[in-house]
Amino acid sequence: MAVAIERVMTKTRHRLCQWHISKKAPSKVPSFNHDRVVRTCFYNCMNKCDGEDEFNRYWHEMIEKGCLHENRWLKDLHNIRRRWSTAFNKDVLDLGILSTQRSESANNCLHGCSKPTSALVECFSGMEKLVSSWRRNERDEDYKCKQGDVCLRYKASFLLKQTSKQYSRKMFALFEKNFMLGVLGVNVVDENKYDERNILYITMHNDPADGDKRWFVSYDSVTNQAQCSCRGFETNGLLCSHILRIYNLRNVRQIPGPYVLKRFSMKAKKDIYLPESIPSTNYDSDLIFRNELMRFSYDLARRVEGCTIAKEHVVSSINVLSKQIDHLIDGEEKQRNNNIPESEKVTVTMNNPPLKRPKGVSNARMKAHWERGRRQTRITLSYLLFNM
Numbered sequence: 001m002a003v004a005i006e007r008v009m010t011k012t013r014h015r016l017c018q019w020h021i022s023k024k025a026p027s028k029v030p031s032f033n034h035d036r037v038v039r040t041c042f043y044n045c046m047n048k049c050d051g052e053d054e055f056n057r058y059w060h061e062m063i064e065k066g067c068l069h070e071n072r073w074l075k076d077l078h079n080i081r082r083r084w085s086t087a088f089n090k091d092v093l094d095l096g097i098l099s100t101q102r103s104e105s106a107n108n109c110l111h112g113c114s115k116p117t118s119a120l121v122e123c124f125s126g127m128e129k130l131v132s133s134w135r136r137n138e139r140d141e142d143y144k145c146k147q148g149d150v151c152l153r154y155k156a157s158f159l160l161k162q163t164s165k166q167y168s169r170k171m172f173a174l175f176e177k178n179f180m181l182g183v184l185g186v187n188v189v190d191e192n193k194y195d196e197r198n199i200l201y202i203t204m205h206n207d208p209a210d211g212d213k214r215w216f217v218s219y220d221s222v223t224n225q226a227q228c229s230c231r232g233f234e235t236n237g238l239l240c241s242h243i244l245r246i247y248n249l250r251n252v253r254q255i256p257g258p259y260v261l262k263r264f265s266m267k268a269k270k271d272i273y274l275p276e277s278i279p280s281t282n283y284d285s286d287l288i289f290r291n292e293l294m295r296f297s298y299d300l301a302r303r304v305e306g307c308t309i310a311k312e313h314v315v316s317s318i319n320v321l322s323k324q325i326d327h328l329i330d331g332e333e334k335q336r337n338n339n340i341p342e343s344e345k346v347t348v349t350m351n352n353p354p355l356k357r358p359k360g361v362s363n364a365r366m367k368a369h370w371e372r373g374r375r376q377t378r379i380t381l382s383y384l385l386f387n388m
Contacts (some may be wrong), residue, residue, distance in 0.1 A: 001012055002063040002083075003267055005236070011091060012093075012345070013082060013096075013122060014083060015083050016048050016080070016084040017098075017099040017100045017102070018047065018084060018098045018099055019098075019099040019101075020099075020100075021046070021077070021084055022043075022046070024073075025042060026287050028071070028072060028073040028074075029042075029066070029068065029073070029074065029111055029336060031066040031067075031068070032066075035046065035065065035066055036063075037062075037065045037066075038062050038065055038066040038068075041058045041059070041061050041062035041065070042062055043060070045058045045059050045081075045087075046086070046098075047084060047085075047086045047098060049085065049086065049087035050085055050087065050090070050215070050230050050231065051090075051229070052087055052088065054087065055069075055081070055085055055087040055088075071382050076156055076190045078162070078184065085388070086098070086235075088233075090234055090235055091231070091234055092230035092234075092235065093234065093235060093236075093237055094236070095235075096239065096278055101256045109130060110127070110128075110130075113126030113129065114126050114127070115129055115132045117321075141168070141169065141170075142269075143264075144245055144305050145252050146266065147163075147167050149173055150164040150169060150353065152164060152176075153176060154179075154180070154183075155181065157179070157253070158253035158254065159179065159247065159248075159252070159255060160176060160179060160372050161252070162175075162253075162254055162255060163175050163255065163260070164325050165323050166260050166265050166266065167260070167264055167265060167266070168265065168266050168268075169262060171265075172237070174238055175238055178238060178239065178240060178243070178244055180250045181241040182240075182241035182242065182243075182244035182245035182248065183203055183244070183245065183248050185202070185206050185207060185241065186203050186205060186206070186241050186245040187203065187204055187205075187206055188202070188203055188204040188216065188245065188246070188249060189199055189203060189204055196221075197220060197221055197222050198218065198219070198220060198221075199218075199219045199221060200215075200216060200217070200218050200219075201216070201217040201218075201219060201246050201249075202215075202216055203215050203216075203217060203242045203245060203246075206230055215230050215242045216229040217229075217243055217246050218245055219250070221250070223256065224247075224250075224252050224254075224255075224256050225256055225259075225354075226243045226246055226247070227243075228242045228243050230242060233259065237261045237263070237264060238264070239255070245283045260290045269290075273274050300314065
């Protein structure tokens with residue numbers, strides 16, 4: 001499978017599930033259960049290292065402390081370290097996925113809507129209900145993002161005000177968490193100026209659990225762009241707490257545009273479902289053209305909300321466009337009729353159908369309810385008297 005992925009999916013990064021590796025470790029490494037240093041170094045090699053040098057340092061420490069020089073499983077694991085350690089995949093936007101949790105969650109959802117004894121039709125109907133619930137939740141979240149204002153923890157921050165209007169509600173919650181961690185939990189240790197423009201900041205966490213580990217942030221004072229050694233933005237798509245600490249230190253009031261990914265914004269689906277211009281393709285298909293035109297018209301109506309001049313301009317333009325379309329259609333029909341020879345033209349006279357009274361319909365007056373009940377009662381009494 002690994003060879004096939006490299007050949008067919010050339011732009012993807014194949015990685016191994018860390019959950020399965022951690023499950024095998026106690027049975028493959030004898031000292032893993034009772035030696036805390038070996039276990040800590042192994043987990044640091046999995047997802048706590050920011051680079052190859054740090055990975056090698058923890059790996060050698062684990063080998064030396066546990067006397068694991070001849071362990072075959074660790075040797076094979078070290079040979080494929082680029083497929084399971086996060087230290088070698090900091091340049092990929094993986095959103096923090098370390099295992100097969102996405103496929104497992106999908107399997108769990110499908111198991112909930114179907115059973116092993118379910119028929120094929122029942123499986124499809126259950127899956128349709130599941131997808132409908134997902135889409136309903138997505139619409140509810142879109143509505144909340146567009147209609148409701150986010151309650152800021154620190155209302156005086158310009159960065160929080162900016163991102164609260166750009167990010168979706170859930171992504172803003174993650175960004176605000178990183179921001180508060182950077183402001184309250186990250187300390188600037190040293191500052192080195194390479195020149196008047198580029199500055200290198202050395203930061204570290206105030207949490208004693210992180211020890212004396214330090215992160216290096218290179219900052220450009222002209223463009224306000226920064227890059228951290230943890231590569232948090234490259235892997236998660238959000239600025240890390242170290243860069244946000246430097247922004248707060250430098251009193252940066254607006255995050256540069258490249259650091260706000262469109263996939264996390266409230267307008268992520270705008271260009272997909274509501275394009276700013278109608279594409280000039282698929283005109284041969286009436287269904288596709290109608291859908292694209294409806295989406296564009298809806299977006300246009302949404303954009304002119306609250307502006308009277310824009311509304312009047314749209315209405316007048318639509319009226320002019322409607323007359324032009326009628327003129328084009330009439331001209332095309334006349335031209336099509338003129339191209340038909342006289343011998344092929346057929347005149348059909350349509351007459352009205354003969355008038356006939358439908359069956360079961362009477363012109364008699366409709367009787368009231370009490371009349372129908374009285375007649376039925378009289379018939380019932382007569383029937384009883386006859387039988388007596």
